[in-house]
Amino acid sequence: xxxxxxxxxxxxxxxxxxxxxxxxxxxxxxxxxxxxxxxxxxxxxxxxxxxxxxxxxxxxxxxxxxxxxxxxxxxxxxxxxxxxxxxxxxxxxxxxxxxxxxxxxxxxxxxxxxxxxxxxxxxxxxxxxxxxxxxxxxxxxxxxxxxxxxxxxxxxxxxxxxxxxxxxxxxxxxxxxxxxxxxxxxxxxxxxxxxxxxxxxxxxxxxxxxxxxxxxxxxxxxxxxxxxxxxxxxxxxxxxxxxxxxxxxxxxxxxxxxxxxxxxxxxxxxxxxxxxxxxxxxxxxxxxxxxxxxxxxxxxxxxxxxxxxxxxxxxxxxxxxxxxxxxxxxxxxxxxxxxxxxxxxxxxxxxxxxxxxxxxxxxxxxxxxxxxxxxxxxxxxxxxxxxxxxxxxxxxxxxxxxxxxxxxxxxxxxxxxxxxxxxxxxxxxxxxxxxxxxxxxxxxxxxxxxxxxxxxxxxxxxxxxxxxxxxxxxxxxxxxxxxxxxxxxxxxxxxxxxxxxxxxxxxxxxxxxxxxxxxxxxxxxxxxxxxxxxxxxxxxxxxxxxxxxxxxxxxxxxxxxxxxxxxxxxxxxxxxxxxxxxxxxxxxxxxxxxxxxxxxxxxxxxxxxxxxxxxxxxxxxxxxxxxxxxxxxxxxxxxxxxxxxxxxxxxxxxxxxxxxxxxxxxxxxxxxxxxxxxxxxxxxxxxxxxxxxxxxxxxxxxxxxxxxxxxxxxxxxxxxxxxxxxxxxxxxxxxxxxxxxxxxxxxxxxxxxxxxxxxxxxxxxxxxxxxxxxxxxxxxxxxxxxxxxxxxxxxxxxxxxxxxxxxxxxxxxxxxxxxxxxxxxxxxxxxxxxxxxxxxxxxxxxxxxxxxxxxxxxxxxxxxxxxxxxxxxxxxxxxxxxxxxx
Numbered sequence: 020x021x022x023x024x025x026x027x028x029x030x031x032x033x034x035x036x037x038x039x040x041x042x043x044x045x046x047x048x049x050x051x052x053x054x055x056x057x058x059x060x061x062x063x064x065x066x067x068x069x070x071x072x073x074x075x076x077x078x079x080x081x082x083x084x085x086x087x088x089x090x091x092x093x094x095x096x097x098x099x100x101x102x103x104x105x106x107x108x109x110x111x112x113x114x115x116x117x118x119x120x121x122x123x124x125x126x127x128x129x130x131x132x133x134x135x136x137x138x139x140x141x142x143x144x145x146x147x148x149x150x151x152x153x154x155x156x157x158x159x160x161x162x163x164x165x166x167x168x169x170x171x172x173x174x175x176x177x178x179x180x181x182x183x184x185x186x187x188x189x190x191x192x193x194x195x196x197x198x199x200x201x202x203x204x205x206x207x208x209x210x211x212x213x214x215x216x217x218x219x220x221x222x223x224x225x226x227x228x229x230x231x232x233x234x235x236x237x238x239x240x241x242x243x244x245x246x247x248x249x250x251x252x253x254x255x256x257x258x259x260x261x262x263x264x265x266x267x268x269x270x271x272x273x274x275x276x277x278x279x280x281x282x283x284x285x286x287x288x289x290x291x292x293x294x295x296x297x298x299x300x301x302x303x304x305x306x307x308x309x310x311x312x313x314x315x316x317x318x319x320x321x322x323x324x325x326x327x328x329x330x331x332x333x334x335x336x337x338x339x340x341x342x343x344x345x346x347x348x349x350x351x352x353x354x355x356x357x358x359x360x361x362x363x364x365x366x367x368x369x370x371x372x373x374x375x376x377x378x379x380x381x382x383x384x385x386x387x388x389x390x391x392x393x394x395x396x397x398x399x400x401x402x403x404x405x406x407x408x409x410x411x412x413x414x415x416x417x418x419x420x421x422x423x424x425x426x427x428x429x430x431x432x433x434x435x436x437x438x439x440x441x442x443x444x445x446x447x448x449x450x451x452x453x454x455x456x457x458x459x460x461x462x463x464x465x466x467x468x469x470x471x472x473x474x475x476x477x478x479x480x481x482x483x484x485x486x487x488x489x490x491x492x493x494x495x496x497x498x499x500x501x502x503x504x505x506x507x508x509x510x511x512x513x514x515x516x517x518x519x520x521x522x523x524x525x526x527x528x529x530x531x532x533x534x535x536x537x538x539x540x541x542x543x544x545x546x547x548x549x550x551x552x553x554x555x556x557x558x559x560x561x562x563x564x565x566x567x568x569x570x571x572x573x574x575x576x577x578x579x580x581x582x583x584x585x586x587x588x589x590x591x592x593x594x595x596x597x598x599x600x601x602x603x604x605x606x607x608x609x610x611x612x613x614x615x616x617x618x619x620x621x622x623x624x625x626x627x628x629x630x631x632x633x634x635x636x637x638x639x640x641x642x643x644x645x646x647x648x649x650x651x652x653x654x655x656x657x658x659x660x661x662x663x664x665x666x667x668x669x670x671x672x673x674x675x676x677x678x679x680x681x682x683x684x685x686x687x688x689x690x691x692x693x694x695x696x697x698x699x700x701x702x703x704x705x706x707x708x709x710x711x712x713x714x715x716x717x718x719x720x721x722x723x724x725x726x727x728x729x730x731x732x733x734x735x736x737x738x739x740x741x742x743x744x745x746x747x748x749x750x751x752x753x754x755x756x757x758x759x760x761x762x763x764x765x766x767x768x769x770x771x772x773x774x775x776x777x778x779x780x781x782x783x784x785x786x787x788x789x790x791x792x793x794x795x796x797x798x799x800x801x802x803x804x805x806x807x808x809x810x811x812x813x814x815x816x817x818x819x820x821x822x823x824x825x826x827x828x829x830x831x832x833x834x835x836x837x838x839x840x841x842x843x844x845x846x847x848x849x850x851x852x853x854x855x856x857x858x859x860x861x862x863x864x865x866x867x868x869x870x871x872x873x874x875x876x877x878x879x880x881x882x883x884x885x886x887x888x889x890x891x892x893x894x895x896x897x898x899x900x901x902x903x904x905x
Contacts, residue, residue: 029099029146036071039139046136050157056169057140058122058153060108064133066100066571067143098572098716101698102149107565108132109151120151121190122172125335125416134169158194160409168409170194174236177246178204179220189247193237193412197229200236200247210251220248222331222396237412240402243334326353326868328387329394329880333401335416337879341862342419343397344877345849345899346426347384348866349800351475356381357388363434363470371432372407379403380430394880419851419862420501420804420897427500431472440467447780448494453481457795457837460496468498476500479796481836484788486779487770493780496795501802501897504761506820514543514580514589518551521560521592521633523651527735534580541576547591558599560592560632567626568607568699590629598634604648605718606631607699608736624722628736635717642692642709645719649690656731691722758824758898761805762834766792793836797843801831803898807853817856821893829900845900852894865890 030038046054108131110121126132134155135143144150159165173190180187189203205212219226219239223246229239241247326348330340346352360381364374383400386392405412408425443463448456461479468477477498484493514534519527532546544559553559561573565588583589608628614621633652636644692705695718702720711717723733768791771777776785807818829845849866864877865885876885 032071032099035146036073038142039071042136042138042142046138050167052157052159052167054157055137055154056134056157057137058105058108058132058155058171059103059135059140059143060105061129061131061133062107062565062570063100063104063149064135067147069571069575070099099697100147100571102700103143103147104149105151105153108153120153121175122153124172126171127416128171132171134171156192158192160405160412166409168412172243174241175244176200176241177244178207179246179248180208181248181250191236193241194235197232197234197236197239200229204247204249208249210249215249215251218248218250220246221398222246237402237405240398242396242398242401324868325388325390325392327875327882328389328392329877329882330387331394331396332879333396333398336397336401337862338417338419339397339401339404339411339422340877340879341851341864342423342426342897343383343400344864344866345851345897346380346423347387348849348868349475349899350848350869350901351471351799352384353388353869355471356384360434360471363436365433365435365438367438368432368435371435372403372429374433376403376407376429377433380426394882416860418808419853420503423802423851423897424501427472427476431468431470434470434472436469437467443467445495453494453496453795454837456494457481457496461498461796464498472500473498474799476798476800476802478794478798478801481793481795483791483793484777485791486777486782486788487786488784489779489781491779491781493777501804502762502765503804503806504758504765505806506761506818506822507756512580516543516547516561516589516591517629518547518559518591518593519629519631520655521594521631521652523633523654524593526655527629538580539577540573540580543580544576544591551593553593556596557593558596560594562590562592562632564588564590564629567628567630569605569630569632592632594632594634601634601636602714603716604633604635604645605716606633606649606652606721607695607718608723608733609720610723624720628733631736640711641707642705642711643707645692645705645709645711645717646690646707649692649719649721653731656733656735658730658732690727691724693720693722694718695720755821755823758803758822758829761822762803766794766834794831794834795837796839797831797835797902799902801845801900801902803900805896805898807896817853817860819893822895823891824895824898826887826890828903842903844903846903847898848901849899850890850895851897851899852892853896854894862896863894 108123108126110123123131128134137154140152144152155169155171157167158170159167170192174193174195176189176191178187178189179185187207189200189207191200191203201212201217204217205215208215217229219229219241221242225248227239229247330336330343332340360377364377365371366374379400383397386395407429411417411422411425443466446456446459457479464479465473477500479496479498482495482497484495485491486493512534513531515529515531517527517529528551530547530550532543532550534543534546540561544561547553547561548559563570563573563583569590607626607630609624610627611622612625614623631652633648635648689707693702694705694709694711695702697716697718699718699720705711705719768789770787770789772787777788777790778785779788803824805822807820824847826847829847831843831845832841835841835843850864852863852865854861854863863879865874866877867874872887874885874887874890876883
């Protein structure tokens with residue numbers, strides 16, 4: 020009978036893989052709200068996938084389909100991973116309440132972590148131990164279509180106690196009720212419910228009392244990291260005094276309210292929104308730093324006119340703020356939503372959101388155009404967005420283009436003037452003139468779709484498909500709301516790797532080589548071999564070092580370099596080919612350091628430096644043999660040796676050096692070595708006569724003392740970057756391209772992909788047809804989406820190519836095939852920017868006020884003027900153009 024892995028002996032890798040695969044299939048068939056999943060570091064999980072022979076998702080790219088027969092790594096060539104290690108996704112600096120561990124913010128699934136069902140976690144934990152466990156529940160999201168998601172980040176609330184001004188952290192699910200929140204707060208503070216109340220204290224302004232209802236925290240629009248206020252009977256926080264006249268933290272009084280019509284929106288008497296909250300004392304528009312007094316007066320003057328209001332970040336919502344600022348500065352939208360559009364609300368459209376979304380957007384736009392404001396918090400709008408588009412809920416970073424597509428489509432359906440959509444059967448062109456077919460398709464489209472979005476944002480393109488077998492030509496005309504343009508993707512990266520001599524024949528040196536983005540580890544190894552003048556009888560052993568330990572060996576030469584994150588530290592060891600079959604010795608450095616806590620002081624062993632790897636000789640079975648191997652690899656670090664050798668040159672060891680080691684080995688200090696296991700947990704001192712068991716890898720701790728430090732220069736192994744410092748794959752400067760080049764690439768004929776085969780009505784088979792797009796009709800507002808993000812399965816990357824785009828007089832006439840004689844001249848009025856890398860990037864926006872030549876920078880709540888020549892950057896992601904009317 021096959022073991023389930025609960026015994027002390029590890030299971031064969033293929034058995035582990037089979038057990039986990041069966042558990043995953045069983046879990047996928049039983050997904051329901053409330054089930055537990057666990058967050059696991061992708062760094063560790065990827066190592067386990069390699070060990071069991073399961074190709075990681077990065078290995079499945081079609082870019083290397085010719086090598087597919089080599090993608091499955093033999094599990095017996097990869098070392099078994101150590102304990103589950105979630106330390107790289109835990110925020111050690113964050114506070115933890117009642118052992119609730121806080122995850123690092125802005126992590127990306129399948130890049131930083133994976134989610135495994137509870138049954139899978141229990142089995143992995145049974146086999147490997149480690150952790151810490153990070154359990155998360157499945158919750159349902161959405162109104163029209165409910166979907167089940169894992170709530171990775173719990174809602175974090177900052178509780179202020181009005182009695183003493185102290186602050187505590189409360190973490191709950193956003194699906195928790197107000198009753199759950201009250202129970203947790205009162206238990207934490209030791210007060211009776213009847214004696215106290217809790218306020219929604221967003222921006223440190225009293226919004227509303229959180230009474231004991233069944234409403235969820237999500238339904239009340241409570242946001243990540245916002246404040247809530249605990250008031251206890253006998254305390255008068257408005258005056259800042261209690262019954263004994265002790266000073267307390269001041270609490271702002273609630274403002275009064277005054278309702279307005281739909282054209283003006285509900286606002287408070289002080290000009291703040293009833294739905295979106297106010298800013299309190301946080302005046303964030305950055306005009307005070309400007310040197311030009313004219314700029315200051317201009318900004319103040321325009322703020323009185325409206326349109327210069329920032330949007331507060333509600334927990335990684337910069338993607339939403341950027342897209343919204345571009346839309347609310349779209350001139351036709353400003354004109355439309357500032358008027359009474361209630362008659363156009365389509366509350367019966369099954370494809371829409373009953374008009375709720377259009378009303379929420381209109382209220383937000385009016386709020387942003389109210390004069391005299393600095394910034395507002397779009398809490399109500401974010402709540403509506405999460406209800407109808409659960410993919411944008413939570414607190415992860417999202418794509419502003421994906422949000423823009425949802426916003427435009429959602430607004431269209433909520434404002435669709437067509438109450439009953441007629442049915443039309445799609446007709447083939449059958450050789451008819453393009454003008455006739457295009458007009459017919461547009462009439463059909465308008466008969467079913469008629470809104471301000473169609474009027475302003477929708478154009479039409481011609482799609483031509485050609486069957487590769489019978490040459491059948493199919494022509495269709497389809498509407499579009501934006502154009503996604505490809506960018507050049509032949510990007511190289513520079514990689515810096517520290518190269519050590521595994522046989523002790525020279526000093527370590529860093530080498531920087533250039534590789535292609537889609538390359539594998541074998542390509543990096545080849546480039547590195549050339550750079551370091553690798554000899555024909557040598558091999559390079561590439562490893563990743565993390566936390567002063569070797570985290571993994573790159574055993575698979577076809578692992579994609581794109582799967583290695585920027586902060587990972589790479590090291591290579593030059594080793595003789597003739598010794599490749601011998602056991603490896605892994606040397607981990609430790610030093611004795613002082614520590615001090617509130618309760619005790621003392622000394623402790625801490626890891627430091629770069630681990631070293633060498634092959635063991637025939638005498639590896641003894642402690643003396645291990646010590647000799649350590650002495651050999653450390654020989655270049657001897658102060659009498661390294662002081663005579665330049666750090667910037669490669670040094671080869673001569674036969675006389677070998678003789679010198681043999682002659683002086685008896686005089687050298689015997690290192691303080693300890694044999695450890697794969698996990699680095701157990702420690703067993705190694706003496707000269709200690710017997711060492713045979714194995715493919717032997718790990719030892721090398722404890723450095725003052726005596727060894729006098730003999731050896733440890734600076735060569737201590738030169739490690741901080742854990743979070745970027746060391747790998749720094750992007751090289753790329754040549755610029757133009758918007759026209761991107762547009763022409765979009766319009767170039769190309770074959771359909773294998774996953775997008777076309778069914779030919781003549782051949783009656785699916786084939787890889789060729790496809791050609793042409794622009795036929797262009798709208799008043801045209802949005803260009805520069806495809807900076809590309810996907811290969813779950814692997815995502817970003818291109819920082821600089822795209823040169825016109826600000827004025829973008830002439831698209833030559834690209835329009837309808838020959839209607841119209842002028843297609845456009846001016847730029849807004850840009851959505853993405854700065855930084857994946858996951859931890861930041862969105863901002865540039866926009867012009869209506870009928871004003873001045874540009875402004877919208878960075879969440881910060882709004883400041885910007886010169887026109889500064890808006891062209893490699894961060895440009897979405898370009899908004901308006902047609903010039905002549």
